[in-house]
Amino acid sequence: MDHNEQYQALSERPDIEEAQARYEGLLSTIRDQLVAEFGIAEWKPPASPVRGSACGPDFTDIDADGEIRRLSSGSSPGNLPDERWTAAVTLVAETARGLGFGDPEVVVDRQQDHEVSLKDEYGAELLFGTAANTTLSISTGCHLTKAAKERGAPA
Amino acid sequence: MGYEVEIEAMRAAAKAAGQAAEQAAKVELGAEVERIAPALPGGQAGAAATALATAWERAVRNWSTEAGNYSTNVSGSADGYVGAEDDATADFGAVR
Amino acid sequence: MPTYGDIRKWQPAPLEATVTGLNQRCDELVGLSDELTASGVPEGWTGEAADGARAERDRLQNSMELLVAAAAAVRRGVAEASDAVEALKHSVAETDSIAERNHFVIREDGSVVDNAPVTAHDPAHIDEYFRERQRVQQELADRVEQAVRRGTDIDSDLAGVLRAAEKGEINDGGATSLQDALNAGAGQGGLSTIGPPEDGSPYDNAGWWDSLSEAEQQAIIDEHPEWIGNLDGVPGEARDEANRARLETERAALEARRDELQADLDDNWFGGTFTSADAELDAVNAKLDSLDAIEETLARPGERQLLLLDMSDERAEAAIANGNIDTADHVAVFTPGLTSTVDGSMGGYDNSMAQLQFRTEEELARYGDGGSVATVTWIGYQAPQLSVGGVLFDSNSVLSDGSAQRGADSLAPFLNGIDASRDTDPNLTALGHSYGSTTTGLALQQNTGVDSAVFFGSPGLGTNDVDNINVPTGNAHYIEARNDAVGDLGYFGIDPSHMDGMNHVSAGETTLPDGRTLTESTGHSAYMDDSSTSQYNLSVVVGGMPDRVVTDDGKGFGDILSWPVPGTY
Numbered sequence: 085m086d087h088n089e090q091y092q093a094l095s096e097r098p099d100i101e102e103a104q105a106r107y108e109g110l111l112s113t114i115r116d117q118l119v120a121e122f123g124i125a126e127w128k129p130p131a132s133p134v135r136g137s138a139c140g141p142d143f144t145d146i147d148a149d150g151e152i153r154r155l156s157s158g159s160s161p162g163n164l165p166d167e168r169w170t171a172a173v174t175l176v177a178e179t180a181r182g183l184g185f186g187d188p189e190v191v192v193d194r195q196q197d198h199e200v201s202l203k204d205e206y207g208a209e210l211l212f213g214t215a216a217n218t219t220l221s222i223s224t225g226c227h228l229t230k231a232a233k234e235r236g237a238p239a
Numbered sequence: 240m241g242y243e244v245e246i247e248a249m250r251a252a253a254k255a256a257g258q259a260a261e262q263a264a265k266v267e268l269g270a271e272v273e274r275i276a277p278a279l280p281g282g283q284a285g286a287a288a289t290a291l292a293t294a295w296e297r298a299v300r301n302w303s304t305e306a307g308n309y310s311t312n313v314s315g316s317a318d319g320y321v322g323a324e325d326d327a328t329a330d331f332g333a334v335r
Numbered sequence: 336m337p338t339y340g341d342i343r344k345w346q347p348a349p350l351e352a353t354v355t356g357l358n359q360r361c362d363e364l365v366g367l368s369d370e371l372t373a374s375g376v377p378e379g380w381t382g383e384a385a386d387g388a389r390a391e392r393d394r395l396q397n398s399m400e401l402l403v404a405a406a407a408a409v410r411r412g413v414a415e416a417s418d419a420v421e422a423l424k425h426s427v428a429e430t431d432s433i434a435e436r437n438h439f440v441i442r443e444d445g446s447v448v449d450n451a452p453v454t455a456h457d458p459a460h461i462d463e464y465f466r467e468r469q470r471v472q473q474e475l476a477d478r479v480e481q482a483v484r485r486g487t488d489i490d491s492d493l494a495g496v497l498r499a500a501e502k503g504e505i506n507d508g509g510a511t512s513l514q515d516a517l518n519a520g521a522g523q524g525g526l527s528t529i530g531p532p533e534d535g536s537p538y539d540n541a542g543w544w545d546s547l548s549e550a551e552q553q554a555i556i557d558e559h560p561e562w563i564g565n566l567d568g569v570p571g572e573a574r575d576e577a578n579r580a581r582l583e584t585e586r587a588a589l590e591a592r593r594d595e596l597q598a599d600l601d602d603n604w605f606g607g608t609f610t611s612a613d614a615e616l617d618a619v620n621a622k623l624d625s626l627d628a629i630e631e632t633l634a635r636p637g638e639r640q641l642l643l644l645d646m647s648d649e650r651a652e653a654a655i656a657n658g659n660i661d662t663a664d665h666v667a668v669f670t671p672g673l674t675s676t677v678d679g680s681m682g683g684y685d686n687s688m689a690q691l692q693f694r695t696e697e698e699l700a701r702y703g704d705g706g707s708v709a710t711v712t713w714i715g716y717q718a719p720q721l722s723v724g725g726v727l728f729d730s731n732s733v734l735s736d737g738s739a740q741r742g743a744d745s746l747a748p749f750l751n752g753i754d755a756s757r758d759t760d761p762n763l764t765a766l767g768h769s770y771g772s773t774t775t776g777l778a779l780q781q782n783t784g785v786d787s788a789v790f791f792g793s794p795g796l797g798t799n800d801v802d803n804i805n806v807p808t809g810n811a812h813y814i815e816a817r818n819d820a821v822g823d824l825g826y827f828g829i830d831p832s833h834m835d836g837m838n839h840v841s842a843g844e845t846t847l848p849d850g851r852t853l854t855e856s857t858g859h860s861a862y863m864d865d866s867s868t869s870q871y872n873l874s875v876v877v878g879g880m881p882d883r884v885v886t887d888d889g890k891g892f893g894d895i896l897s898w899p900v901p902g903t904y
Contacts, residue, residue, distance in 0.1 A: 130700070131707065135637030138682035138867070145360035147682065148631045154693045159700040192851045199851070204609025217887070221556070223693060244785075248377035255373030262370065263399075266363045268406060271356035272497070275413065280348035281341025282490030284416070287497035291409070294501045298402055302395070306374075309391050313376070316384050329384040 087145040091228070091238040097206050099234075100151045100227040104134065105176065107208065107222045110183050111157055114176055114212075114220060122164060122172055122216055130140065130158035139226035142207075149232035149239055153224045159217035169198050169214065175218075176212050185210055242330075246317045253314035260306035269296035339479050340443025342486040343427055346658045350417035357410040364403050365513045371396055376393060387744040400507040404520030405500040406472065411524030412496035417528065419489045422548035429545065429758070430478040437471045445479045447472055463807045466782050473782075474538040474755065481542030485529060492526040499523070528554060531562050537752035540568030545754070556580070565643050567752030575640035579633070585646050586626050593619045593697075618649060625651035625677035643715050643749070650717055651677040655685055657692045658709030660753055665695065666761040667877040668711045668750060670742070672769025672792075673821070675718040684712040687863040691870065695878040696835060709761075716742025719770060736797060736827050739770060743777035743797075754784040762786050762879040765806075768862060773797055773827045779804045786810060787876050791842075791862045791869065792819045797828030801836035809838065812876060812884065814869050816842040816856045839887040842869040847885065 085093065098106070118124050139150040164172055177188050180202050188200035192213065199213030207225025232239065269292040304315030320330070376389045377562075434441050438451040449468060456464050465697050508519030528551060532539045536646035544552065544563070552573065555562055560577035563569045596616040603612070625646075626739050632655055633639050643654035671684055699706045717738045746765075754760045764787045767775030776796025779788055780803050788806050790796060791814040796804065804811045813831040815822040822830070831837055844855040845868040853868035862869045868885055875883040 126467070130696075132637050132658075135689060135693065136635040137637075137657075137686040138632070138635070140683075140686055140690075144683065148634075151635065152686065152689075153636060154689065156697065156700075159705065190851075192847075211697065213701050215701045217701055217705070219697055219701045221691070221693075221697055242379070245377050245379040252374045252376060255370045256395075258371035258373060259367050260393075260435060262363070262367060266360055268357075268360045268364070268402075271353055271360055272409065272413075274349040274356075275352045275493075275497075278346045279337075279416075279420075279490060280344050281337035281495075282486070283494035284490045284497060287494040291497045291501040295402075295406075298398075302398060302402065303599065305398075306390075306395055309374070309388065309395060312391070313374075313388050316380075316388065330380060330385060 085145075087238055090143050090146050091149065091232075094146065094150060094226060094228045095233060095236075097225075097227050099230045099232075100136075100153060100224070101230045103151050103206070103208075103224055103227045104155065106183060107153075107155055107224060110180060110210075111220060113156060113223060114179050114191045115157055115160075117175055117179065118160070118164075118172065118218070118220075121175065122168055124160045124164055125162050129161045130156045132156070133158070143226040145226075146226065147239075148229070150226045150228055152226055155222045155224070156219040159219050161217050163196050163216060164198075164214040164218045166195060166198075172214075173198075173200055173212070176200075176210075180210055188212075242320065246320055249313050249317040253310045253312075253317065255323075256306050256310035256313065260303045260310060263299060263306060264303040265297055268299050269293065337483065337486050337490055338443055339427075339441065339483055342482055343431075343443075345420050345486070346385065347417045347421040350413050350420060354410055354414045354417060355430055357406060357413065358869065361403065361406050361410060361517060364399065364406065365517055367399060368513045373511075385855065387865070397507075400510050400513060401402050401503060403507040403513050404516045404523070405503070406508040407517045407520030408505045408522075408524030409500050411521045412493050412526060413827050415524075415526045416489055416493045418548045418550065419485075422551070423485055423546050424491065426478070426485075426542065426545040427482050429543070430475060430482065431749035433471070433478075434475055437468075439472065439475055441475060441479060445483060445740065447475045448481065459808055462802070462805075464732065464803055467893070469699055470782055470784055474541075477536055477538035477543035478545070481532060481535075481539055481830070483545055484532065484589060485543065485546035488529045489526065496526070528559075530559070531566055535568070537568035537748050537755040540566050541755040542568075542753070544569045545575070551878045562684065565645055566686070567748040568755040569752070569758045571642055571656060571753075574642050578641040578644040581644055582626060582630065583640075583832075585644065586623065587628070587667035589619055589623050589646065593623065595640050595810055621676070621678050622646050622651045624713065625653065625676070625681075628681045629653055629655065629677050632681055635685075635689075637689070640709075642711065643713070645715070648717055650703075650720075652715050652717075653677045653681065654711055654713040654715050654749070655681065656709050656711040657685065657689045658707065660709045661757060662707065662762075663709035663761055664704075664706035665699075665764070665878055666711070666753055667691070667708070667764040667766055667873075668713050668746075668753070669766040670713050670716075670746060670768070670771035670775050671718065672767075672771035672773075673719055674721055675714055675771070676720075677714050681712065681714065684714075688712050690865055691863065691874055691877065694865075694870065695874040698874060698880075699878050702880070705877065708876070713746065713749065713813075714743050714772060718742075736773060739773040739777055739797065741829065742774040743781070746774055746778040747781040747783050750778065750783040750785050751781075764789065764877045766791075766873060766877075769821055769859065770794060772831075776804060776828070779806060781805070787881065788812065789814065789840075789876050790831055791873075792822045792859050793831050794817065794821050794824040795829065796831055796834075797827050799829045799834070808836075810881065812838040812840050812864060812881075813837070814840050814842050814872060816858060816861065818857050819859045821839045821859045838884065840872045841885045841887050842867070842872075845871075853885070 136151050136153040184204045185202040188202050191199040191201050197215045202210040210222045212220050247322035270290045273292045279285050387483045440448045440450045475808045507516040510516035556577050560580045564578040599612045640656040645652040692708045692710040695708045763785050765775050765785045767790050769792050772790035772793035787810040789812040815832050842856040845853045856867045
């Protein structure tokens with residue numbers, strides 16, 4: 085894809101601010117559900133909940149017009165018990181499906197050490213895991229900045 | 240009789256200078272910098288501060304003395320005019 | 336000149352008391368204003384005696400103005416000296432504490448003596464032990480040297496103000512009131528700002544910076560950002576602030592040069608064919624593009640530090656950290672290789688480093704340590720570019736290790752400076768790709784304090800012997816992907832794939848014992864691809880979890896089956 089094609093492909097997607105707001109809403113909902121329904125400890129937010137960078141290898145020419153953001157939930161202290169892990173994954177997957185995420189893929193699965201990955205059509209990855217602590221994050225795919233999308237054409 | 244007013248003014252000036260001399264004599268400026276040398280051993284600043292303390296003590300004392308002398312001079316001049324009306328007539332001519 | 340022992344005894348409190356005292360004395364002297372005004376010779380009094388009195392009275396006024404000016408100058412000088420001594424004392428206390436923690440003694444004359452108890456050392460780690468001792472000794476010697484330099488500077492500046500006051504060389508700036516004289520005098524009492532040491536080591540630079548008060552540091556950032564922006568040993572936050580301030584001036588200078596060259600070319604009938612202006616214009620434009628790339632990267636969300644900004648060579652040089660190198664528990668410095676440029680590569684490498692930081696931090700959060708991570712993209716050298724026709728290695732243009740050597744001489748102090756600027760050293764990892772691994776390999780042959788190294792896709796490390804790579808034994812790692820031609824060159828020393836004592840870690844597809852599947856990286860440029868085995872290996876080394884590394888046969892370094900279950904240790 086040349087620069088123009090990359091821009092056109094990305095203009096089909098929500099801009100990065102919309103995307104971040106939607107993903108943050110999702111993370112917040114899941115965090116609350118896990119506390120309410122699984123009794124995990126209150127989440128300890130990270131020092132930097134939002135970070136961003138240039139888009140990766142699929143959108144190398146988009147430069148300042150595009151961005152990836154990484155949204156961390158910090159951690160909920162303590163292990164989510166093995167016997168409840170599957171139910172927790174089901175809940176996370178159901179909630180995430182509402183925002184277009186696919187089925188969970190196992191990243192790690194052994195005693196007191198679990199992680200699943202869920203992806204959506206824009207290349208976002210939701211990681212949900214537990215070991216010493218429980219973690220939940222999303223790194224987004226590439227999205228146009230608000231200004232770039234409003235412009236309607238590549239810079 | 241305007242010069243009498245001037246003589247009063249001279250006396251007031253002499254008094255003010257005398258007060259300045261008295262107040263200045265009490266200002267222990269040099270003593271303040273004497274703390275520097277023990278606080279900074281091994282350097283040049285300590286010796287410079289000690290020299291400055293001496294210089295300032297002398298400066299304050301001299302100034303006070305000179306202000307006192309000025310006070311005395313002006314006051315003495317005023318006294319002199321009271322006893323010598325001719326001089327006063329000459330030196331306060333502008334007042335008439 | 337004061338000795339280190341003298342400076343240990345310096346006390347800011349009496350200086351502070353001097354300032355308080357001088358405040359009162361100045362108030363008292365300025366308080367003479369009313370009496371002095373009232374002491375004026377009446378206008379109506381004339382004649383010789385009156386003239387004499389008037390002159391005497393003017394002299395009194397004037398000499399009091401000079402005295403007040405001198406007192407104000409001294410008050411300012413002592414106040415600044417007091418702050419400076421306070422900062423210097425902190426620095427000296429820190430130096431003494433480093434010495435004590437590490438069993439060194441610093442004598443009154445400033446000499447540093449190794450006082451470590453005689454104990455048996457593991458022969459396998461004896462080199463590291465002596466390197467560490469040597470580094471600490473160097474750090475202490477440099478910090479002592481800088482403390483004495485700073486102390487001498489404070490002392491001589493203050494002595495200068497005191498002597499000027501004593502000799503009546505402080506003027507009242509033509510004041511006609513004691514208050515004006517006070518202000519004029521204060522302006523003459525400031526101490527000078529001491530610049531960085533010439534050709535200082537990172538420890539010298541750190542010692543110098545540490546000896547300054549916060550106000551002095553801020554003044555240097557504001558007034559002389561070029562002193563510290565690229566100065567190894569100065570904390571990242573200060574370098575960042577200084578370098579961001581420099582972006583504008585660098586841009587203005589480059590734009591002016593561009594316009595000059597463009598005007599030259601426009602005036603020249605032959606265009607640039609017979610001049611070098613064309614080539615220089617291209618270089619200047621690439622530097623301007625580099626500034627764009629830097630600003631674009633810094634504008635992304637999340638903390639970043641601009642740790643290096645240098646436009647003086649043929650191509651721009653820069654280093655950008657994701658995170659904070661002053662506070663992060665784990666710091667990694669990545670040196671990219673062949674064809675890397677700031678304008679062309681910074682955005683992409685910064686993205687890879689941001690992802691590596693994110694992966695490592697999430698992993699640390701899940702496994703309980705919760706440590707913070709900073710990852711630096713260091714393009715601080717002139718990486719070789721493709722020659723005409725895109726050929727790097729051919730018989731006509733033999734790539735030399737010259738720029739790797741020069742790069743190593745910049746990278747080594749950069750790495751060392753991260754430790755030197757901090758009270759507690761982070762877990763410091765050097766990452767080198769391609770020709771950048773040659774640069775890193777050469778840099779690590781110096782004594783940098785780096786704790787671990789990962790080289791990937793390397794044409795050679797500038798040595799045939801892993802023992803020359805000065806990281807603790809067992810902490811040097813090498814990744815080579817399938818079909819990476821550069822990695823098979825063995826151009827600058829043997830192919831590290833065949834180096835004994837090197838940990839050969841995997842870039843192949845892997846299923847970990849915990850069930851995780853990681854993808855293979857192939858070719859020369861996929862080592863940092865997300866979810867690859869190679870990226871995972873980088874992240875566990877950067878995060879200080881080297882026992883989780885996947886070795887080349889697909890098993891963990893050490894006994895993979897005995898990995899402890901997280902949360903149980």
